Amino acid sequence: xxxxxxxxxxxxxxxxxxxxxxxxxxxxxxxxxxxxxxxxxxxxxxxxxxxxxxxxxxxxxxxxxxxxxxxxxxxxxxxxxxxxxxxxxxxxxxxxxxxxxxxxxxxxxxxxxxxxxxxxxxxxxxxxxxxxxxxxxxxxxxxxxxxxxxxxxxxxxxxxxxxxxxxxxxxxxxxxxxxxxxxxxxxxxxxxxxxxxxxxxxxxxxxxxxxxxxxxxxxxxxxxxxxxxxxxxxxxxxxxxxxxxxxxxxxxxxxxxxxxxxxxxxxxx
Numbered sequence: 001x002x003x004x005x006x007x008x009x010x011x012x013x014x015x016x017x018x019x020x021x022x023x024x025x026x027x028x029x030x031x032x033x034x035x036x037x038x039x040x041x042x043x044x045x046x047x048x049x050x051x052x053x054x055x056x057x058x059x060x061x062x063x064x065x066x067x068x069x070x071x072x073x074x075x076x077x078x079x080x081x082x083x084x085x086x087x088x089x090x091x092x093x094x095x096x097x098x099x100x101x102x103x104x105x106x107x108x109x110x111x112x113x114x115x116x117x118x119x120x121x122x123x124x125x126x127x128x129x130x131x132x133x134x135x136x137x138x139x140x141x142x143x144x145x146x147x148x149x150x151x152x153x154x155x156x157x158x159x160x161x162x163x164x165x166x167x168x169x170x171x172x173x174x175x176x177x178x179x180x181x182x183x184x185x186x187x188x189x190x191x192x193x194x195x196x197x198x199x200x201x202x203x204x205x206x207x208x209x210x211x212x213x214x215x216x217x218x219x220x221x222x223x224x225x226x227x228x229x230x231x232x233x234x235x236x237x238x239x240x241x242x243x244x245x246x247x248x249x250x251x252x253x254x255x256x257x258x259x260x261x262x263x264x265x266x267x268x269x
Contacts, residue, residue, distance in 0.1 A: 043137030
């Protein structure tokens with residue numbers, strides 16, 4: 001059975017559509033990857049975007065110009081006709097990583113990459129920028145990365161910034177534990193913990209209670225029979241319920257299974 005493109009497209013639907021109104025001038029930045037406000041981005045991510053000239057008409061450039069794909073304009077040459085060859089800069093975390101002047105890209109700040117000029121069939125003219133980290137990863141866990149694009153044909157005509165967030169790669173730690181009553185202890189983590197799956201922090205078998213001293217007699221060995229997330233804690237605090245009451249004068253230690261993870265899947269230290 002052969003499925004045509006038309007048949008395949010007829011099966012597609014739109015689950016969500018959002019309208020973003022562009023109120024700028026001739027130039028804009030679109031198709032950003034990572035997208036603005038996107039989270040959980042890998043440390044070694046590339047940064048891609050299109051800088052668009054909405055009024056440049058490449059069809060004025062002569063026969064056959066309208067069929068040229070990416071890469072048919074060599075660096076250092078202006079596009080034909082009345083299209084304005086843009087000068088622009090790209091900054092990452094306020095550091096200049098790309099200066100594009102007179103059709104020549106200059107990379108710095110730990111980045112390298114490509115700049116390609118092309119046209120759309122609409123028509124409009126655009127530059128495809130791909131910035132790659134020279135020695136990844138440059139970014140750190142949960143860093144909010146700022147990207148700025150400045151278009152300057154002769155004076156600044158476009159200056160836009162956006163952010164994305166790097167994935168959480170920091171292992172969680174226990175920052176406290178205290179008795180609540182004879183049958184309960186509260187454990188506190190420094191990060192939002194998983195509450196389902198194999199790394200869940202609400203698994204009773206993830207906790208072992210060890211008696212570290214006896215005064216004057218050994219206490220009853222305790223087991224955790226239930227774990228409850230403390231309401232409003234953002235999955236950072238949990239109450240452990242014991243099968244027996246704690247022995248007065250005994251000091252207890254909680255050992256947490258290394259399979260317990262935070263909500264991003266990082267195992268506990």
